[in-house]
Amino acid sequence: MARKIDTQNESLDVYVYMAKTFADTPWLHYGMWEFGDRVSVPNMRKAQERYVEFLLSFFPPAPKSVLDVGGGTGEMASLLTSKGYEVDMITPSGVQAEEADTKLPMERVHHCTFEAFETDRKFDVVLFSESFQYIPLDQSLPKSKSLLAPGGTIVIADCFRGENYNGELAPGSGHKITEFFETIGALGLNVARDEDVTDKVAPTMEIDQQFYRGFVSPLVTQIDGLLKRTRPIVHWFAGMGYKLFTSRDSRDRMQMRLKAEYRSPDNFRKANTYRFFALKAD
Numbered sequence: 001m002a003r004k005i006d007t008q009n010e011s012l013d014v015y016v017y018m019a020k021t022f023a024d025t026p027w028l029h030y031g032m033w034e035f036g037d038r039v040s041v042p043n044m045r046k047a048q049e050r051y052v053e054f055l056l057s058f059f060p061p062a063p064k065s066v067l068d069v070g071g072g073t074g075e076m077a078s079l080l081t082s083k084g085y086e087v088d089m090i091t092p093s094g095v096q097a098e099e100a101d102t103k104l105p106m107e108r109v110h111h112c113t114f115e116a117f118e119t120d121r122k123f124d125v126v127l128f129s130e131s132f133q134y135i136p137l138d139q140s141l142p143k144s145k146s147l148l149a150p151g152g153t154i155v156i157a158d159c160f161r162g163e164n165y166n167g168e169l170a171p172g173s174g175h176k177i178t179e180f181f182e183t184i185g186a187l188g189l190n191v192a193r194d195e196d197v198t199d200k201v202a203p204t205m206e207i208d209q210q211f212y213r214g215f216v217s218p219l220v221t222q223i224d225g226l227l228k229r230t231r232p233i234v235h236w237f238a239g240m241g242y243k244l245f246t247s248r249d250s251r252d253r254m255q256m257r258l259k260a261e262y263r264s265p266d267n268f269r270k271a272n273t274y275r276f277f278a279l280k281a282d
């Protein structure tokens, strides 16, 4: 399949490189932390692998066919294949698809969105490992249901906005959990298993804070100071350009992002609920 670089998943693609370089990890999801863990970038991969172990407990025993939607760099698909599952994966990202091609047969890696994915095959498991939030509910759930083989399972691990979330600036993301339950109810999908791991994933926000406070913010200050000293005119034009082409609102958000104060584990817990679900159609 021809590969071209797309822009749709740019920020996740940057994350692919950062995760690989700084944390030596192929995973793009949150980590699950235990009490007493030292929350740090070098420990991120271990926490992510704990997440994967837990996710595997939602799978029926192999051999089974799996569609890994938003499969990232192909790590889960490759792991499942090594355990005897027959796995296809989807990613709209060219960077991720290229990486996945090195781990899986090319015909198993579908470079498109889930919305655009076409097949007449059915799957025992349709998996969303932190990819569910990127796809509108009224498309992901009906389509997943239609792709299920008899007795099949939709497995979702993802962040949802909690019941009390009102759109305020808060870390985390996802569909509103109330809308999720309404949609599965309307589709006749049953919850076979529902695990709330919010407390275990929330410490991942500390990594985010460490990264912004300890790396991005000092780097920006350093470059700004260097430019001001060595190229004052360029510095002046850069400053004017930034003010001219970005709104006050987005500049304020950038400042807050660099300080990262609001991106705390506690604020994450207040605004989100991180869930692992197994859904059945019958």
Ligand SMILES: C[S@@+](CC[C@H](N)C(=O)[O-])C[C@H]1O[C@@H](n2cnc3c(N)ncnc32)[C@H](O)[C@@H]1O
Pocket (backbone or CB within 6 Å): 009, 012, 026, 027, 028, 029, 069, 070, 071, 072, 073, 076, 090, 091, 092, 093, 096, 112, 113, 114, 115, 128, 129, 130, 131, 134, 135
């Ligand atoms: C946070 S990453 C998770 C990757 C991987 N599942 C993991 O657990 O490491 C989100 C994934 O969803 C994919 N994605 C985003 N929008 C999508 C869409 N519309 N259809 C399918 N996948 C999508 C991204 O390209 C990425 O692979």
